[in-house]
Amino acid sequence: MMRQVVTELQSFGLRFEGKLLQRRGGAGPAEGGTFLIEGMPVNLPIGSEYVARSPYFLREEGGQFLIFKEERVVCPVHFIDRPKFYDYTTKGRIPYHKIALLHGKDCLATSVIQSCAYWHSKERCRFCGIELSYRNGQTIKKKTPDQLSEVARKAKEMDSIQHVVLTTGTVEPPGKEISSLVPCAVAIKEATDLPIHAQFCPPSNMEGLYELKEAGVDTVGIHIESFDFETLSQVAPAKSAMGLGRFEKAWKMAVDIFGPNQVSSFLIVGLGEKEDSIIWGSKFLADLGVYPFVIPLRPIPGSLMENVLPPGPEEMKRIYEAVACILREKGLSSSRSLAGCVRCGACSALSLFEEATDTLNCHPVRTKADRERAFEIRKEVFVLEQKIFSDSDVDENDTRSIHLLAEWNHEIVGTVRVFPVDNNGHWVGGRLAVKNGFRNTGAGELLVREAMIYVKSRGCTKFTAHIQVENVSFFSRLGWKTIEPVKEYFGKPHQLMEANLED
Ligand code: SF4
Structure with a gap:
């Protein structure tokens, strides 16, 4: 709900x-x-x-x-209480809240440079309001490393701040803003040792990314905002002019330096883009190890898009569901982000969709419907997909088997069967099948591990299975060893393997 x-x-x-x-x-x-x-x-x-x-x-x-x-x-x-650090001022009598703000529940955020090279030009991003808060006196134009370390120290002490976001307006040439972020990150890290996130345009010289890492930055955001380049050229012409190639190069390098899941890009829904551009863009990013931070447009009063409405909830729900699926397939998760908007999550419901879809479990068949579902999946895999059987793979061993099921988000997606072949503790496993589209979920591995635990608990001392040769390495990784030469089994080469039940 x-x-x-x-x-x-x-x-x-x-x-x-x-x-x-x-x-x-x-x-x-x-x-x-x-x-x-x-x-x-x-x-x-x-x-x-x-x-x-x-x-x-x-x-x-x-x-x-x-x-x-x-x-x-x-x-x-x-309500989130007004942070206590807001009541302090610097020696130069600047209130701390004009230097940095509490974002979310435990994130300290600041715009190091509160201006943008494109603000007075046609290149200005239409959704952005970076200079507005400076113009109405809520903040100062440029923050120094000393000011930021002083505020961050107090915010950590008084308000239990857990991570820091450093953002900035663009300077010319784009990406050069990194040179302002580096000394600020150094000073904050020295003062607080908090995880730091930095956001900037894709630099032309990638050396800056190493400098940020060296300065103590833990995660970075390089925001393309939209993968619909027709729309991007209308709402963010400067970003559009940088081109996908430049973003891609920066993302790849950043993932190399900061690690997968520690690099992100905002994708704003509601700029006028085609919906499928969000999905393919998220896939593109996730393939690289970049977290697509999907957010609904928040029209900022005073910005050039102040009269546009945010996207509707049905569209957002569709997109969140699709992107959460992509995150799952690519092994990315907001919970693994060390710092920044992905960790904070206040502006997007994406992490809620991740949580709701991210459960894997395994249990024996409990109902008739469970059993039918297991047989349906086996039919999909062994009859329709692999064509090993012409009509059905069900045989006499099924009646004496225990069938285990894997559930992904409460949906049955895989099965395996085990049965004893004698009274001396020899059990056989087989018909391991995971539905197409769910093979990156870990369901296959869980089924094999659970099968081993299950048979062992029933007194099994020898657990064997005929494994299709292409799956031998998968079973070896789970501690199984090969026995006997490869044989044809239902017209396919199979390797007899035995589980290691010692562990
Ligand atoms: S998600 Fe980002 S922009 Fe939104 S409140 Fe959190 S830190 Fe601020």
Whole structure:
């Protein structure tokens, strides 16, 4: 339910009993308030005109704040307290909150350079508001390493900050902003030892990426925003002009230096792009080891897109589901990110979709329907896919077998059978089948391991199986050894192997 609610809230926004909310503590992107729902930070639109039409509103009842949807209570919600470090000022009398802000629930975020080389040109990104907060006096134009280390130290001490985001406007030539990020990262790391995330344009000279690593940066964001280049050329012409090749080179190099899952790119939904560009772009990124941080457009008042509406929740849900699937297939996860927006997650519901899809378990057949499903999967694999059997692979051994099932997100995706062949502890395994599309989930490995545990618990001392030769290395990795020469078995070469039940 949580993922549905957060997705809808991020599209429609949250109002306060008919009124728009005032920003109160917390932070996040401009025009947003951060709340805790079930302990998770969620950044929501609160002040834009469209929020007045949201079905969601906040009401105080019995001493607690509750989110309602059309008079039905949805869930309790908590405000994030105003951070204590906001009350301090530097020696130069600059309030700390003008230097860095709390984002999400435990992230300190700052724009090191609060200006952009393209702000006064046609090249300016239409969704961006980087100079607005400087112009209205909420921040200062450039932060120094000394200021940032002072604020970060206090924020860690007073507010238990856990990670830091350093972002910046673009300078000319794009990517040169890295030279401003490096000394800031060095100073923050020295003062706090916190994980640091840095965001910048893809540099032409990749040496800067090594400098960031050396400076103590743990993760980086190189944001293409959209893979629909027609749209990108309209809304972010400077980024579009850099070209995919330059981004790709930077992402590859960054993954090499910072590691898979520690590099990310924002993909904004609602810029006018084709929906499938988000999906293929996410695949493209995930193949490289880059986390596609998909977020709904948050139209910033004062930006060139202030009158555009965020994408609807149905579209976001479709995209989140597809991207969560890609993340699963490619082994990426927000929970493995050390620092930055992917770790914070307040601006996107993607991590909720990841969690909801990321469970794998194994158990013996419990019901008739379970058993039928196991036989269906075997038919898909051995009859339709591999064509080893013409109609059915079911045989007399099935009646005396124990059938194990693997479930991925509560869907049965694989099976294996085991049965005793004598009374001396010899068991045989076979018909290991995992549905196409789920073979990167670890289901096959789990089935084999669980089968070994299962037969051992039934007194098995010898566990063998005829393995198709192309799967021998997979079984060897799980500790099985080959016995006897390869033989034809149902018209395919098979290797007899024995499990190591010692462990
Ligand atoms: S996801 Fe990023 S932009 Fe959003 S609140 Fe968290 S750190 Fe800030």
